[in-house]
Amino acid sequence: MAKTPAKAPAAAETPVTAGAPAAAKPARKPAAPKAPKAAVAGTREAPATIGAATGKLVQVIGAVVDVEFTGELPAILNALETVNQASGQRLVFEVAQHLGQNTVRAIAMDATEGLVRGQAVRDTGESIRVPVGPGTLGRIMNVIGEPIDEQGPIQSDIFRTIHRDAPSFAEQTNTAEVLVTGIKVIDLMCPYTKGGKIGLFGGAGVGKTVTMQELINNIAKAYGGYSVLAGVGERTREGNDLYHEMIESNVNVDPKANNGSTEGSRCALVYGQMNEPPGARARVALTGLSIAEYFRDEEGKDVLLFVDNIFRFTQAGAEVSALLGRIPSAVGYQPTLATEMGNLQERITSTNKGSITSVQAIYVPADDLTDPAPAASFAHLDATTVLSRDIAAQAIFPAVDPLDSTSRIMDPLVIGEEHYNVARSVQEVLQQYKALKDIIAILGMDELSEEDKLTVARARKIQRFLSQPFHVAEQFTNTPGAFVALKD
Incomplete structure (x- = not known):
């Protein structure tokens, strides 16, 4: 069952539907946007239209747009929808700011080329919703839950919003159990914990993605449960390699060899890669996390969540922050860096229903671990694996620095005296x-x-x-x- 959507914001006096004008002067209001294309329609439950207002586009500044409404404004984080006339594709925005009495500033989740001033934009009445559940396994989707693997609609009637509260204190559990990775230096020097958060820190070219691929190979293959892979602002080629790696290792079923069916697959993939606008890169990790949370909370599973790369999540947040006109903080990062990181990381946890074990690659700019972006994630992690350029230069791989790497369970009571x-x-x-x-x-x-x-x-x-x-x-x-x- 889909969760009941949040109450749609509407004008107190004159609630309207998506197809009707929200203003008192209907003659000047543009028509409501067309329905999405058929391929997309099958992947998404129709959002509630009761009381959903329609506004018009008044300004486009790259990935940020201003939309004017008459009556009550959409709530912060609400999803707005329109149709890009140039491509015919559904385009989703997320409300970030209220400007004055009747205008909102929103972040686009896709390219804004082809948008025109005056075109209609509809408030969906809730934040971005994506399909979750078994129907997502074996599929690749984007930040708004649309399939991008050309295998038709995602067969799921269960939807969740990407913005959710972290589990309460009463729901969380704290058990310490070693997760064996099969990589000597990690298992000996900085052992990972089941249901914990693990960070792979390293500069450019020292082996973060390859180490993560090996962890996927060793853990996800041998592991019978479900995995979710969120590709955040990384190379599309790597995402393609991982998709085919999953099929070759029988973690996922090849739909081309199975009449288009992915039944029996155990990994869902969510990509918002380097070529995507900053809005998509800033939210794609939340989309992947929402899928993992469903398996943890509703099906009671122990889920593996792989995120590559958390730094790109921070970087996209900095781009969005600059576009929204916020004053930058240290080293040019967004002033809300710690808050955004906390909102993401606090949701990745073990509860009394199930667990999420997260492995996150984290790029270190200029090999400086004190940079605010990697430093912001240190406090949230249970184990940190630092990859060293000096060790990589000696052709020792994996280039893990045993002196810099740490683990919360490096304790004789957990791992044993020997x-x-x-x-x-x-x-x-x-x-x-x-x-x-x-x-x-x-x-x-x-x-x-x-x-x-x-x-x-x-x-x-x-x-x-x-x-x-x-x-x-x-x-x-x-x-x-x-x-x-x-x-x-």
Whole structure:
């Protein structure tokens, strides 16, 4: 069952339907927008029209538009709809600001080329709603829930709004259980927790996406439950690769080989890639999260949520903030950075119904972990895996820095005494080696004591031991991938 939509904002004296004018002078009001194309209509429940007002477009500034209404204004975060006359496609906006008595400023979820002043825009009376449930598995959709995989409408009659409250304190649970990834350095030095939030931090080209693909390969394949992949502002090629990877590994069913059906698939994909407007990139993570929340709350599942890349979510928020005329904060980011990050991250949690285990790739601008964007996400994470350019330069992959990476469950009561002692001993040796590097660079190995030489030899062996070939990189390295069990 779809949730009852929020009450549509309407003029107190003269409620109207979407097809009727909202103003007292009907002759000057443009006609209501046409119905969406047939391919789209099957993917979306018709929004409530009782009391929904119709306004007109008065200004277009790139991805931001101003819409004038007579009577009561749409609520903040409400979805507005029109039809782009140039493409014939349905175009959705999200209300961001109220300007004066009768105008709202809204963010477009798609390109605004072809819009004209004076054309009709309809208030749907609620925030953006997307299809959720089993019908989304095996499909690729965009930020507003429309299919983009050319496999016809998404067969789901269950819809949810993308803006929701985080679970209450009473609903949340806090169990600590290790999630085995099969990647040695992660399982030993910064173990992941089931139902936790995990961050992969790294600059450009150090292996965030490949490490995430390996985690998808190792966890999602072996895992019988459902997964959701949100591609936020990353390369379309990577999204395409992941889609086909899911089919090849039997996580998803190939609709072309199954008469267009994706029944039996276990992963839903939601993409808002680099070429999308900032509005779409700023909201696509919420769309993916809404799908994961449905499986957690209504079906009681333990869900995997992969997000690539959280930095693009922040970056899109900064673009939108500038377009809305807000004064920028530190390093040019939006003043609402912490609030936006908190609204997203607090919804990713375990409840007494089910859990969401989230793996998030986070780009680090200029390899600076103190940059406000990556720093804002640190506080929300249960485990942080930092990828180092220095280690990548030594051709050690995955380039995880064992000294920078942390985990909340690095505790002998959770992971066991032996695991804890081994991890701390490894960190001690690597820390001593790090302290000796300057001496080695200036004076050479010959000036070290025998004990220090032994420490250096051990540290270099540990570094090599903590590397391993990945399954997803086999086609490039010709080296078979390895899954290493925790006890090994």
